[in-house]
Amino acid sequence: MNRLINIRLVLAYSIVLATFSCSETKKDNTPWGSLFDGETLNGWTQKGGEAKYTVSDGVIVGATVHDTPNSFMTSDKMYGDFILELEYMVDSSMNSGIQIRSNSFHYYQDGRVHGYQVEIDPSDRAWSAGIYDEARRGWLNTLENNPSAQKAFKQGDWNHYRIEAIGDTIKTWINEVPAAHLIDDKTASGFIALQVHSIGKDNKEGTEIQWKNIKILTDSLSKYSKTSPLTPVVTKNQLTIKEKEEGWELLWNGKTSEGWRGARLDDFPKQGWEMENGVLTVLSSNGEESAAGGDIVTTDLYGDFELKVDFKLTEGANSGIKYYVDTDLNKGPGSSIGLEYQILDDARHPDAKLGNHEGSRTLSSLYDLIAADINKPANPIGKWNTAHIISKNNHVEHWLNGAKVLEYERKNDVYRKLVSESKYAKWPKFGEADKGHILLQDHGDRVSFKNVKIKPAKKG
Template sequence: MLLLFSVTLFLSCKNSPEDTTPWVNLFDGKSLEGWHQLGGEAKYTVKDGAIVGTTVHNTPNSFLTTDKSYSDFILELSFKVDPSMNSGIQIRSNSFPHYKEGRVHGYQVEIDPSERAWSAGVYDEARRGWLTTLDNNPEAQKAFKQNDWNHYRIEAIGDTIKTWINGVPATHLIDEKTASGFISLQVHSIKPDMTEGTEIIWKDIKIITDNVAKYAQKTPLKPTITKNQLTVDEAKKGWKLLWDGETTNGWKGAKLDKFPEQGWEIKDGVLSVLSSGGGEARNGGDIVTTELYGDFELSLDFKVTPGANSGIKYYVDTEINKGEGSSIGLEYQILDDDLHPDAKLGNHEGSRTVSSLYDLIKADVNKPINPVGEWNTAYISSKNNHVEHWLNGVKVLEYERKSDDYRKLVSESKYAKWNKFGELDKGQILLQDHGDLVSFKNIKIRAFNN
């Protein structure tokens, strides 16, 4: 009988198909070779073939980070977490000196043993906050095992991120923000009243980077799409879509009673002002919001073509200069600094470069601009006359509207001929047609005291 069992087992193994999945181990089970630490000073050690992260007081979030960056991949790993902790797996994340002094930022697949049970949801660390939660996925919430090993599968392919917890589909996210970055194991900071020395343990960390689509799995979950939509945290904080991604609702021509019939295009969730063939000629003209705004925060993504010029104007009065081509207002400049001659012009040298306050204040020369053809994020904040321009998460200038210094700058500029230029209490937001192809998406606003 024993001989028969052995022969049967041998034949069974011989006939089993060989697993040719091209997994690569990210952790050798013995050392932290291929990893380095960023952020805080939590302790990372290797014990019994696993990585152990241990909390310490008085330090920010800590990240054990891969030396390599990854774009498209499938990642699997197992972890065990103390019930009192919060943690996560960073993917497509980065650390740049210009961004919050090197703070790690990017997608985080949450590890959440709390009653909230959002494990395997996707959080945008140090940027936009929650992108997908598990509020509408009770099966995934129930799949987490307290005080036991849990298994994650994470697929990041193109603009799509999918996660599974213990084999249960958890999230399906479509987001275009970041295409590549490192992978990190997070030990979250702890409050003073929390116990130091609590642990989270990771093991069996492996990745596929070759022919990734071949090994991708289907998910029954409806995707969460962030393009031209509010994130979970934006909605909670009072942000509104300024453009819905599909129609011209809320916008009109700056010199018209309706949206221009030509010169602007809406396609695949992108709003573009079309090229008119060079020079100062315009096809459709500037467009403005139908609403007026006082104090506000504005965020949008923009993309320029070679040599292009455009701008975002605020506190716009379309009645001033009505007989001429352009509406008057403060302008966040959009420009290809390398090819457009305006980059070397301006009342103050450099005050017409990208993200500058056009013709008045030059943006920081160390601003983090992405290349022509790639998306950049502009952010403008105006509260109690304190105005800031940001580019890709970095503040590049600030000023006090209506102040003596501001008025002196205006008096020395081409705007001097307009009384109290840029001092409206409320005005429209404007996207400029300067005759060049420039695209916009994710246009959002948070208004105050309007």
């Protein structure tokens, strides 16, 4: 009998030890900080639409409202690198998301919230924890090839997200299942936001999504970061799903000189330019224009188009993106002349104070003809900027980082008067060609380019 009692005691003790050991293994020692105090929305500000946000029993509740755009409860604090965990429960009829590294600028679509969104998708598509670029580039990392993550979502129950944003890498998990792995460096920091999506007139008002246990880590991230087994989606020098649907094409493939040549050469320059890690860079030659490699142009000609180019300046640098360029080699030194989207360090390069009209040689200006908006949203030297040029039916627009900074009409009397008063007056019908090359300028300064994309006019 005593032996039986001893055996039972040993078994009971073993169970206690096992339970204690298990609880110790599962204990989370991560030094989390809380983004939500469990009682109020202090530290948060609503942007966008007028959906209703309330707090009840330690939970943030968002409810849909008719006739209002997407609504966002945004953190007052901005975050760059972080690890974020939270739980949510969503009505099966809704679509929602968690915004990270998102922003709202007055110059960007009148303050519209934009940036990375970790999707909440209770539909049959089941892309919850995929990565969408709200009000910008659309889907970046879908879940159509990740059935394990698609099945991990729990309908009508609480779901857990882990989101890691470290450097150019964003990784997500849904209920501990790896969901998305994205490498993209479009935005380095911004707020975190809880989205209540807009609804159509036939959708029921007052449907809800709830969030709780919102916690964040911003220190010692390498220590707590988890490895994802997923193959990362890389966006550099690639077309997004939306761009493919809209007819965009890569103008530079990120690796070779295919599609490009020297402006006054039959082939790509043998010196003066380098291609490394998906970045195309014109090398410095002490500011001596075309001293080394010279300008490069597309082998194809373009009429109406949209062009996007990411560029990065070094201190005091000068370069440009030219369009409607005629490179007839028989025309001599002026053979690479064309309309120019100026790329310049306005604070340090003397050209910023020159030009036919004040400011007409500053960043994003139509070089020597029309000055860009003085309030243009330029990123600091050494950071990437995005140039966007739209030319359609002789109407041309220059954009910088999502803001339109100038527009004009080609071939009309106002335009021709500007040309007649500029350095271009000696070229007959300057900038009036129906088609031309796209050119990246070698002005003797180190300037880098990537994500060079074009949407040509539809034929026929």
